[in-house]
Amino acid sequence: MAEAAEIARQARRRDVRSRWLLSAPALIIIFVAAIGPLFVVLAYSFMAKGDYGDVKFGQYSLDGWFSVFFQRDIFDDTLTFADAHLSIFWRSLRLSLITTAFTLLLGFPTAYFIATRPRHSREIWVFLVTIPFWTNLLIRTFAMQQVIRNEGVLNTLLIWTGIIDHPLQIMFTDTAILLGMVYVYLPLMVLPLYASMEKLDFRLIEAGYDLYATRLSVLWRIIIPLVRPGIVAGSILVFIPSLGAYVIPRVLGGGKNMMLGNLIELQFSAGRNWPLGAAISITLMIVVMAALLVYVRNASRLGAQHG
Amino acid sequence: MPEPDGAKDNRVAIEARGIVKAFGHGANALRALDDVSVSIRENEFFTLLGPSGCGKTTLLRLIAGFEFPTEGAILLYGEDIATLPPFKRPVNTVFQSYALFPHLTVAENVAFGLQMLGKPKSEIGPRVAAMLKLVHMDMLGERRTDQISGGQAQRVALARALAPSPKVLLLDEPLSALDYKLRKEMQIELKRMQQETGITFVFVTHDQEEALTMSDRIAVMSAGKILQIGSPWDIYDKPAERFVADFIGETNFLTGSVGQVERGVGRVTLESGAEILANIADGYRPHGAATIVVRPEHAKAVKQGGQLSGTVENIVYFGTDTHIQIKLDDGETFTVRQQNARSKSCGFEVGDRAGVQIAADGAQVLRD
DSSP: OOHHHHHHHHHHHHHHHHHHHHHHHHHIIIIIIIHHHHHHHHHTTTTEBBBBBBBEEEEEEEEHHHHHHHHEEETTEEEEEOOHHHHHHHHHHHHHHHHHHHHHHHHHHHHHHHTTTTHHHHHHHHHHHGGGGGGGGHHHHHHHHHHSSSTHHHHHHHTTTTSSSOOOTTTHHHHHHHHHHHHHHHHHHHHHHHHHHTTTTHHHHHHHHHTOOHHHHHIIIIHHTTTTTHHHHHHHHHHHHTTTHHHHHHHHHHTTTTTTTHHHHHTTTTOHHHHHHHHHHHHHHHHHHHHHHHHEEEEEEEEHOOO | OOOOOOOGGEEEEEEEEEEEEEESSGGGGEEEEEEEEEEEEEEEEEEEEETSSSSSHHHHHHHHHHOOOSSEEEETTEETTTTTTTGGGEEEEETTTTTOOOTTTTHOOOOHHHHTHHHHHOHHHHHHHHHHHTOOOOOTSSSSSGGGGGGHHHHHHHHHHTTTSSEEEEEEEETTTSSHHHHHHHHHHHHHHHHHHEEEEEEEEHHHHHHHHHHHEEEEETTTEEEEEEEEHHHHSOOOHHHHHHHHHHOEEEEEEEEEEEETTEEEEEESSSSSEEEEEOOOOOOEEEEEOHHHHHEEESSSSSEEEEEEEEEEEOOOOEEEEEEETSSSSEEEEEETTTTOOOOOOTTTEEEEEEOOOEEEOOOO
16 A cells, blocks of 8 residues: 555656646746846846946946935935826826726727627627737827828818818827827727627526616626626736837827836936836836736636636 | 316406517518417416427517517507517516526525616515525525526526516526426426416426416417417317327327317218217318317227227337227228226237227317
8 A cells, every 4th residue: 555655656746747847948938038037127226327328237226216206406405206207107007097998988889799790790890800900000100190190181181171270289199199099909908808798698688678677787787797807808908008108109199298118218218227217117017017916806806706 | 177267357468469570671581470469368377389480489579578579569458568678568587598697696686676676675685585485595595696506596587587576477498408307396386486476477388298287378389370279178178270289299180071060069970981079179161171180098999899990000008008009991090098907908919900989079170
């Protein structure tokens, strides 16, 4: 008996070893390509900045982190909040939340429409939703610029129809960034929403109507609770890239309306303050992870309910 | 006559008038219901019986409001509801798939309709408890819908539909997903609940046995039409059309000519030359050769005599009774069913000559 137990133990040990060996290539790639660089960024944020960019290796300093939130007056040394950074943080957060809300508002009926089509035509609709992905983000953003600039399609059309007589200044405003982000990230909302709506049992909606629920009650009490995993997934997929958006605010927002992505880029280029850039990057990551944590907890609680 | 038709004098709860339901347009349109009219009385257990695709579920969905009729009117206590959305009809449905809300508990499912009607919390709580007690689920109110068995889900669906006290309860093949024994239990339960609550039940099934044992009245449907409406006894013993006779129970079909008819009973000459008295279906018009049906238990095999004669072809033992198949001299097969007696054979062997004695009042002339 003891011998059998020993053999079993050895077999289990062999099993564990081969499992580690088999997953080693993937683990190495994850550590070298994803987690490793993050530690480099984290380390840079705690170093002293070099005079021409870069960092002074071996010299540690909290200046990078300090100047994320505070600034020291160069004349009298008084300490104030770094208003410029904080307003960029706030703008990024605000624009990302509004983008998530708008894509949800537009994506929900779109996904519902697709999910209620006959099975064979649903694939065509999903295919149409993914078409924008075929083009480079930069080109799509410039296309948006062509639509909303003062001499662009939208303004020309509005002036031609006589609705306005001066072109609307949309370019280089937060509205332009918002339009661009909603346009670019909408498919990321539609696809997960569609995936969970496709699984929706439409007989439950009939059951709701049968039990005196109006259309609005059916939406709030039945459809939304049941597709909540899709809403959560779509919101995560839109909110995270929005928060770190770089190309869209750069092209449509101009130099003035920066978002976090642009601020980070500035610190690594013209700003020549790598530790600050690294510290802002880490701050952005912490915000994203906090948001994710809230969402995941939300989703798993719902998942537990579904069993 | 054992006609269980106590509901006869009651008011009409639901009436369908000249209902046509077409799916699709123009020449390709499929007429799921073709000029259907039926009156369902208050407190009645009314069954729509027919094979799949006969239109019975479509009729139910029209009453519930999930579909709207192409033509015709649906009256609920005299008021036309054909164009009302389902949430404005005081009618509830027990779905074939139960359609319980997976994000709500058993008790929350039962409370849903009451909440949507805007009932106060103080009223909803006791009502939900009473409904769960009615369906013997009072211990499981806090369970999730995926933690209960199929039979329990069935009971919850029933409680949920009964909780808002609908004027009519619609049941769409609610027992079809249950195993045989559970189905038998639920048949008795359903009947009990219908009598306890006094609510009009409209029950859809393709199971003739279920229809016969539970219903006050049955409407037999085929290809979008109602062929016959009557008590189970009417439907079984006095089928009006060949489809009804064939769909429900086992039947022997004979051919003959109808002579003199008096008070619904006609003198019929069978092809064998024998003459019998047969009940004549409502709506019968003389049209040459008539079809006569005889249930297997309304005839017996005899050694001598009988209106028909032939050779015993097959003997099948069923425990409670024995089926004797007799090949008649004109080539048709006729089945008789005889009750078994203990330690006694049916008295025939395959190959024996036998006569068929049709019981008085055992034959029915169809109208088609």
